[in-house]
Amino acid sequence: MLSDDETTIKELKGVIKKFRDERNWQKYHTPKNLAESISIEAAELLENFQWKNEEEINELLNDSKYKDEIKEELADVFNYCLALSIALDIDLSDALLEKVKINSKKYPVEKTKGKYKKYSKL
């Protein structure tokens, strides 16, 4: 059993790589195929919230079966994110931190506190 408290991205990449290599599936793991798969799994995740408003979702979340379905679909998206980062030799931790730095400049705290402005720009 793994836990977020102690598990590194490297370890998770190892799990995904092992699964792939045992099946000789490297040939399927092209960047384009993996990006497609991330989109497909993202939509399956979104399907859990389709037609429902926030209150209905919050109520459903008391049902562990519902939450488990979401957890499983989120794992699928994460799985292919890791696979793409393996295929392209991307350091995910570094990529995330770099992007957070960019976003911090794009959305400075003093201008965005409490409101997200996109349409009617900052």
Add this chain to the structure above:
Amino acid sequence: MLSDDETTIKELKGVIKKFRDERNWQKYHTPKNLAESISIEAAELLENFQWKNEEEINELLNDSKYKDEIKEELADVFNYCLALSIALDIDLSDALLEKVKINSKKYPVEKTKGKYKKYSKL
């Protein structure tokens, strides 16, 4: 600077949570909004491969600017995966490992080695 070799999911969750909380953006981080955002960012990632075949992509990957764009979009998807796991208190490492176990039974090595069968079932 962070690296996959040493960075735990917990640490990355901490980065995302800090960014969100400094801006008081918790109210935007509903499960439905975050699932939507994962889909939107996944499509932006896919856009890097649109209309291109594998050879063209492989050639473009020699260009660090192209690879950086992919890295940035992948970071966006991962960012919202972490945010959703925070919002729903999901342990991502555990979720991933559980899903890999399910997939290992669904796609046993001896039956799937070298070929992925979906349409014409196993």
Add this chain to the structure above:
Amino acid sequence: MLSDDETTIKELKGVIKKFRDERNWQKYHTPKNLAESISIEAAELLENFQWKNEEEINELLNDSKYKDEIKEELADVFNYCLALSIALDIDLSDALLEKVKINSKKYPVEKTKGKYKKYSKL
């Protein structure tokens, strides 16, 4: 100028086919590429609603510039739906009617009136 009142799908297919053929873009219009493009444009459409709740959206819809952006993204999705139906020689009108028949059986009026049941099945 065209209007939904009088324009047939055949005419719209003609517009799309002409645009494609003038540029010799048939080679790009493979089923996989077009399905990818539908997903990408669908996400750009969805981006107009990202982070916003229904009230905010309804207010923004009073702004013709906002509505025009949505109209443009919807046109992109529709564009590639037509292109895929051309590439695969699919009659879209027939496809739609057939699907509505399937859905009519799946969601009979007497059981679904006023409520859409998916998670907690019918």
Add this chain to the structure above:
Amino acid sequence: MLSDDETTIKELKGVIKKFRDERNWQKYHTPKNLAESISIEAAELLENFQWKNEEEINELLNDSKYKDEIKEELADVFNYCLALSIALDIDLSDALLEKVKINSKKYPVEKTKGKYKKYSKL
């Protein structure tokens, strides 16, 4: 039975509107919900091409069952495009023609004939 040769968008909108209104589903047909549904169905369409290269897809297309699945998913995307155009009172034919005009200027025939340039701009 309907055919693209003769069917207007108005008629197809009528079919979708009737299906919706018989079930009192207007309340679910908010712009945001419909845009989500377009994305979800677009991904289900894309799933038919997941992990497959163009040759494999072309071979599968000889199988009418495979083509019917694609036809059905394409109908789903089109269905929600029509529903969104109804909800927002958008003339789809006009929207498409306007977008083709914009694209014609963006991608002039003489500069784009035979090649689609996006990454390495025109």
